[in-house]
Amino acid sequence: MGSMRGNHQLLSKVATNDEHGEDSLYFDGWKAYDKNPFHLTKNPTGVIQMGLAENQLSFDLIEKWISKNPEASICTREGVKAFRDIAIFQDYHGLPEFRNAVAKFMGRVRGDRVKFDPNRIVMSGGATGANETIMFCLADPGDAFLVPTPYYPAFDRDLRWRVGVKLLPVICDSSNDFKITKQALENAYEKAMEANIRVKGLIITNPSNPLGTMLDKPTLKTLVNFINKKNIHLVCDEIYAATIFAGAPDFVSVSEVVQEVENCNMDLIHIVYSLSKDLGLPGFRVGIVYSYNDGVVSCARKMSSFGLVSSQTQYMLASMLSDDDFVERFLSESSRRLANRHKLFTEGLQQVGITCLNSNAGLFFWMDLRPLLNEPTTEAETALWRVIIADVKLNVSPGSSFHCSEPGWFRVCFANMDDPTVLVALERIRDFVDQKKGGGEAAPPQQKKKRWDKNLRLSFKARICDESVLSLSPHSPIPHSPMVLART
Incomplete structure (x- = not known):
């Protein structure tokens, strides 16, 4: 294989420039998930993909x-x-x-x-x-x-x-x-x-x-x-x-x-x-x-x-x-399911004092973690994000990757996972916030006894986990290259 310098001489400027944006933390989160994807039974301590804006809540209607x-x-x-x-x-x-x-x-x-x-x-x-x-x-x-x-x-x-x-x-x-x-x-x-x-x-x-x-x-x-x-x-x-x-x-x-x-x-x-x-x-x-x-x-x-x-x-x-x-049934039911899932997540965060921007559309919400920053800087946001990826094992996307002018905001996707995974993700977030407020370090995720109160029960019937689809994002045919993944 030729050297990088040699490749740059052989390839076009488009092929070798840095304008593709893959050096963003947004895509780094995808790579972390690809290396260690969560699976409810096969890899319960893996990274849960919450950086994928995908709507999987109404597949049954299409099927x-x-x-x-x-x-x-x-x-x-x-x-x-x-x-x-x-x-x-x-x-x-x-x-x-x-x-x-x-x-x-x-x-x-x-x-x-x-x-x-x-x-x-x-x-x-x-x-x-x-x-x-x-x-x-x-x-x-x-x-x-x-x-x-x-x-x-x-x-x-x-x-x-x-x-x-x-x-x-x-x-x-x-x-x-x-x-x-x-x-x-x-x-x-x-x-x-x-x-x-x-x-x-x-x-x-x-x-x-x-x-x-x-x-x-x-x-x-x-x-x-x-x-x-x-x-x-x-x-x-x-x-x-x-x-x-x-x-x-x-x-x-x-x-x-x-x-x-x-x-x-x-x-x-x-x-x-x-x-x-x-x-x-x-x-x-x-x-x-x-x-x-x-x-x-x-x-x-x-x-x-x-x-x-x-x-x-x-x-x-x-x-x-x-x-x-x-079309009429699908749009109505999809809207209802998205509302229920959004409510489940945001109310779960409210119980531990985490607020989100008031929203009414999309497959995600804008989570405010500014109170957890050591200081109001992009560097502090990045440090917090790295803890969430490495220790909490959640891929949520930091606001800096969305060019947000204020450090501490994170995008959280909620419609790309099944119901049992939702509960695992909520439990991890809850434990992490409790420990941060108590001055401790985030503990690695592990199987724990569920301790959600009755207000956090799923608002619609849980669907059976299909092990063939629990890997939540489409994997790149080129290892660790999210640039070829579906638009998210």
Whole structure:
């Protein structure tokens, strides 16, 4: 094998640069889990994966639908008659029935208050590919996008690595629950102007990853007015649109708001969507670019040849998403289960004095561990995180990896595990906090007698542990390289 220096001479600048962001603590946590994954019986002292934003709470509903609709798959006896038509080449537009079904589903998730045009649906390999595609369409290397903090760590990979786009933080903080303000937007924009950086747009996630909060209509109108005034693009990543908890306010999409903003330049508005979170299907790699700009739609469709969704996947999902009764039941039940799981975790933390940002969406919550820091610094946050990984054996993601401006916040994912694992994770957190408050060191996790009170009982029937799925994250085919894992 050649030396690293030799490899750098042989490989491209893209292959050898550091813009992929894999040196983040966010990905270090994944590597720690991969080395020692928790298993309820085979490895009960392993690391529990709480850094994976994956929705596994409603798989049974999808499995039941598949069993009742075998003809939806070309790999079954009932569906094989369609095999030849689906297996041959399909154009970049995608199957018409798939685009129609996705457009209808997107409208349903947004309360049917807005309709989506199937001819503007552009496919991509997951939201990762969709975000990169939209950046290729909108920006040149060196151009910048504003992004409110805290933000999804892999944006550094998705938007910067191959496209060469800069990400400029719009600083948000806990003084107003991390809400985006017009002043923060103006400050970030002016700072870019002073540095002679060309700002091409603003990218947001709504609902927010990692906050689990939704942007209200006034805030969205502020954002739309801001980008119109500056004549820059607005990219709205809405992949958590259907993860709204039961009883929460309705999700408001930018597609609804732009209809109410006077003289809005629709050519500046773009939506990224996926079925990875709302349906819990990241392995299907269904990403969507939806743009109101004809030029972007045309360009993105040409680029989609580099990351099409398989025609087999399109065929099955077209049938599933066209089943109105199933979609209605799934969205309602998924919302209820997410609300129950979120409540279970956050109330369990409250019992030991740990608070979380008030949230109503997503597959995670934003946990406040600032009282446990030795000092209010990023270094102290990192030291606390290393104890949680090494001793408590929980992979929770530190706020610094999300570019949070305040040390001590952590993202905790709650929907990617079965019920017994939930109780183990809660017990570990409880023991750790008790020991920290008592001035002691965290004890290694071990099998202990459960001591939860009646208020922490599971609020829905525990499902049987399947040993084949208790390894909670998809493992990389390249050891310890989370960059190839599904978007989280």
